[in-house]
Amino acid sequence: MAEENEIQHLRYDPAEIEPKWQRIWRDEKTWHVSNKPDERAKSYVLEMLPYPSGEPHMGHLKVYSVGDALAHYRRRRGMRVLHPMGYDSFGLPAENFAIKTGRHPRESTEAAIAEFRRQFETWGISIDWDREFGTHQPTYYRWTQWIFLKLFEAGLAYQKEAAVNWCPNDQTVLANEQVVDGACERCGAAVEIKQLKQWFFKITEYAERLLDDFAKLESWPDNVITMQRNWIGRSEGAEVVFRCEEMGIDYPVFTTRPDTLFGATFFVMAPEHPDVLRLVEGTEQEAAVRDYVNAAARKSKEERGSDDKEKSGVPLGRSVVNPVNGEPIPMYVSDYVLMEYGTGAIMAVPAHDQRDYEFANKYGVEIRQVIAPAGDDGTPVDIAGDLARAAYVSSTESDVLVNSGDFSGKSSVDAKREITGWLAADGRGNATVNYKLRDWLVSRQRYWGCPIPVVHCPSCGTVAVPEARLPVELPDVDDYVPKGKSPLAAATDWVNVTCPECKGPAERETDTMDTFVDSSWYFMRYTDARNDREAWHRAVLNEWMPVDNYIGGVEHAILHLMYARFFTKALHDLGLVGAVEPFKNLFTQGMITRDGAKMSKSKGNVISPSSYVERYGADTARCYILFIGPPDQDADWADEGVEGVHRFLARLWRLGVEVSRRAENASGVLAPGDSADALGESALAVSRKAHWAIDKVTGDMVGRFAFNTAIAAVMELVNEIYKHKDALYQGAAEDHAALRFATATAASLLFPFAPHLGAEVYEMLGGERVWEVNWPTADQSFLAADTITLIVQVNGKVRDKIEASADAGQDDLIALARASERVSAHVEGKETVKEIVVPGKLVNLVVR
RNA sequence: GCGGAUGUGGCGGAAUUGGUAGACGCGCUGGCCUUAGGAGCCAGUGGGCGAAAGCUCGUGGGGGUUCAAGUCCCUCCAUCCGCACCA
Numbered sequence: 001m002a003e004e005n006e007i008q009h010l011r012y013d014p015a016e017i018e019p020k021w022q023r024i025w026r027d028e029k030t031w032h033v034s035n036k037p038d039e040r041a042k043s044y045v046l047e048m049l050p051y052p053s054g055e056p057h058m059g060h061l062k063v064y065s066v067g068d069a070l071a072h073y074r075r076r077r078g079m080r081v082l083h084p085m086g087y088d089s090f091g092l093p094a095e096n097f098a099i100k101t102g103r104h105p106r107e108s109t110e111a112a113i114a115e116f117r118r119q120f121e122t123w124g125i126s127i128d129w130d131r132e133f134g135t136h137q138p139t140y141y142r143w144t145q146w147i148f149l150k151l152f153e154a155g156l157a158y159q160k161e162a163a164v165n166w167c168p169n170d171q172t173v174l175a176n177e178q179v180v181d182g183a184c185e186r187c188g189a190a191v192e193i194k195q196l197k198q199w200f201f202k203i204t205e206y207a208e209r210l211l212d213d214f215a216k217l218e219s220w221p222d223n224v225i226t227m228q229r230n231w232i233g234r235s236e237g238a239e240v241v242f243r244c245e246e247m248g249i250d251y252p253v254f255t256t257r258p259d260t261l262f263g264a265t266f267f268v269m270a271p272e273h274p275d276v277l278r279l280v281e282g283t284e285q286e287a288a289v290r291d292y293v294n295a296a297a298r299k300s301k302e303e304r305g306s307d308d309k310e311k312s313g314v315p316l317g318r319s320v321v322n323p324v325n326g327e328p329i330p331m332y333v334s335d336y337v338l339m340e341y342g343t344g345a346i347m348a349v350p351a352h353d354q355r356d357y358e359f360a361n362k363y364g365v366e367i368r369q370v371i372a373p374a375g376d377d378g379t380p381v382d383i384a385g386d387l388a389r390a391a392y393v394s395s396t397e398s399d400v401l402v403n404s405g406d407f408s409g410k411s412s413v414d415a416k417r418e419i420t421g422w423l424a425a426d427g428r429g430n431a432t433v434n435y436k437l438r439d440w441l442v443s444r445q446r447y448w449g450c451p452i453p454v455v456h457c458p459s460c461g462t463v464a465v466p467e468a469r470l471p472v473e474l475p476d477v478d479d480y481v482p483k484g485k486s487p488l489a490a491a492t493d494w495v496n497v498t499c500p501e502c503k504g505p506a507e508r509e510t511d512t513m514d515t516f517v518d519s520s521w522y523f524m525r526y527t528d529a530r531n532d533r534e535a536w537h538r539a540v541l542n543e544w545m546p547v548d549n550y551i552g553g554v555e556h557a558i559l560h561l562m563y564a565r566f567f568t569k570a571l572h573d574l575g576l577v578g579a580v581e582p583f584k585n586l587f588t589q590g591m592i593t594r595d596g597a598k599m600s601k602s603k604g605n606v607i608s609p610s611s612y613v614e615r616y617g618a619d620t621a622r623c624y625i626l627f628i629g630p631p632d633q634d635a636d637w638a639d640e641g642v643e644g645v646h647r648f649l650a651r652l653w654r655l656g657v658e659v660s661r662r663a664e665n666a667s668g669v670l671a672p673g674d675s676a677d678a679l680g681e682s683a684l685a686v687s688r689k690a691h692w693a694i695d696k697v698t699g700d701m702v703g704r705f706a707f708n709t710a711i712a713a714v715m716e717l718v719n720e721i722y723k724h725k726d727a728l729y730q731g732a733a734e735d736h737a738a739l740r741f742a743t744a745t746a747a748s749l750l751f752p753f754a755p756h757l758g759a760e761v762y763e764m765l766g767g768e769r770v771w772e773v774n775w776p777t778a779d780q781s782f783l784a785a786d787t788i789t790l791i792v793q794v795n796g797k798v799r800d801k802i803e804a805s806a807d808a809g810q811d812d813l814i815a816l817a818r819a820s821e822r823v824s825a826h827v828e829g830k831e832t833v834k835e836i837v838v839p840g841k842l843v844n845l846v847v848r
Numbered sequence: 849g850c851g852g853a854u855g856u857g858g859c860g861g862a863a864u865u866g867g868u869a870g871a872c873g874c875g876c877u878g879g880c881c882u883u884a885g886g887a888g889c890c891a892g893u894g895g896g897c898g899a900a901a902g903c904u905c906g907u908g909g910g911g912g913u914u915c916a917a918g919u920c921c922c923u924c925c926a927u928c929c930g931c932a933c934c935a
Binding site: 011181222223226227230231233235237253254255256257268304309311335336337338340341342346347348349353354355356358434435436554557558627628629630633634635636638640641643644645647648650651654699700703704706708709711712713714715716719722723789791793795796797798801822833834835836838841842844845846 | 850851852853854859860861862863864867868871872873874875887888889890902914915916928929930931932933934935
């Protein structure tokens, strides 16, 4: 007993255990994986690339706790696991910090990387550090530039002047995806629209395949797919040509409702439409239109974008001809028409489009009904009363056309097809598909990014920098303050070059790339990260790709995940990549909140992983973050919960120490005897529980990431061992063996979540390294119990629970149920209507 | 407005196929051990009535299907998240 007391007072000290294992893993490069294939199946487990700034936050702790558990589990299931790490180290925050402090972004970024790496090592995550890189390193961005040139050669990277989003605060353009509610995603400033010449990637060319290939994904959260689908915004319809006879110009418009063409009573152009001013030049409308266009240009996206805003517009004094009936209809300019969607001009059908309806009402344009709902007999229903209040927009199967010439009486569905076909035959239109998706604007007027590897030559135009001269290195500058053009423009020594083609004087492109470009291919570079002759060796890349499990936050549902899909497809088409989709399975982890709210500096509720890792150890922090709830859901961090998990780990550690010292009649961790029969009651109980836990944890790991219930199962196992350990210490060799087996199993099962403690306790008991031991398998003979607890219900209410033999037949179970006093009290004197038996589980007697 | 998700004890959450609601943990209560303990170990813990046995109510509200519903169907409510003049 003296020994028992002594053990009780031993202290679980992660500060000693954790560095010990981390040293072994680092020195032995335990998690390094070779690119040489072997008989093992590959598995590529990847968490989203971290942006290194300050120190890692709780979101990082969560994502790596999830990913690392999976990586460990896969390795011990005999797989060859690629689990790398890197840093998304170009970007605005580092540059803004540089502006404030004068410190070079490279310095602050590399300091942050060092801190991230240091902390990741203290977390004990199983990373192949030989593949580590930062996207800001010339050895990396050389290949970002190379990919840019490949896209440029293929015509997928191009320059155009366009109305683009401009953030006045960050002094740079933004991609559509980076504008949220009309504001800059990063700094929140109201975004302006500017006409600028910019670089784009032709993601629109891949719109259809980005949609189709959702079918090729194994498991992605539905909400992410839905968000991408909405963002791509595919709609089927027709392009219909309206001719302006006075000017002799054809104006095509896109419509999803060609069946409403007979109801088009006016025509509207976006203020940015290049022909608007030309149409009114020299007319009495010119001044009014010019004012309207200028006012629209000054408005922020937000001001223009709200749908509750009252419609406004100005007549152009011109008309176009409705191709279905030859009727001239008036033209207007209005900011409710968007230049970036469709053709920047619309046909307006006020009776059947709410926006057109509001405009027509305000400016007194005719509202002509051409669609009506059909009654039960198929004839049009009178909805004149409804139309006095709002447009009739519904497009049900049963709608029919009215006031539509030869098409009157036809169904809406048929009319769409027939009218489109009729117009197409005359060259006045055709069926088309339109997308909301815009091309990806990738140039940024900022310093801390990957230089765009092209040269502008007065005689040769835009010329690619030859591959052999990559990387185009980012030069040092003194002043990072953006002035509407890239700070790189001031580095004149760097800007002025000779044209690679004519050798004449030329200038480098001074814009840098959006950092989302850097992160659109990093998962490919990991496969061959030290290759300095090419971005990757094709065979190596194809061996690892696609990523089997990609884990990260849902905030990247559209941006990063869609860009990465696009890159993979484009590079596939160029014959550079075998995979068509980069991420076979996607897991989006929920946020860690504090007091129910998102952590933020302004709320002052930010807690950092490092304080918990220092106080309780990494194993506690990692287990807690997994135990708190299902990893795909948001979870609120509670310090009491951390204490609880820490207590559990300490309990297991003490158990390990005690069992290794006191269960000395057996050694090793082998399971006792083949059969459960040979064991005493306690030995059988802990063995059973151990096999049950193996089965439970394995089930929770496969297919779903139910780490919370997996950890709970190990807790149950430990509780069971505690209950029986004193009896077992008194016992014989097989009792000690059972105790060792059960305790080692707990350590083994916990290893993916608490790798240091798992390794420590396993070593105490078996002397082996747990990660070199296969994942345990449950012995079925220990899972099947001889007895079951029979639930006896009367009229669906539980009245008794009876121990019954597992192989009892239906009649036996009913007899057993009826024999119960508690049951008979409810059955006595009543007629039995039905007897339901669920074998091995339950009997329900239905009485009246 | 459109689309999606969620709703279970005092709290975080379990319940994999319709079959014991509340596993596991926190908190709380009691006991043991201890010079002491904010350490450790053991036990109890959804609400109501009851000394107990037991009865009864109970998974956001209402309705339904079923021998049986947290789970399936209808409907309403609340919260959160996307999208939002996309023709």
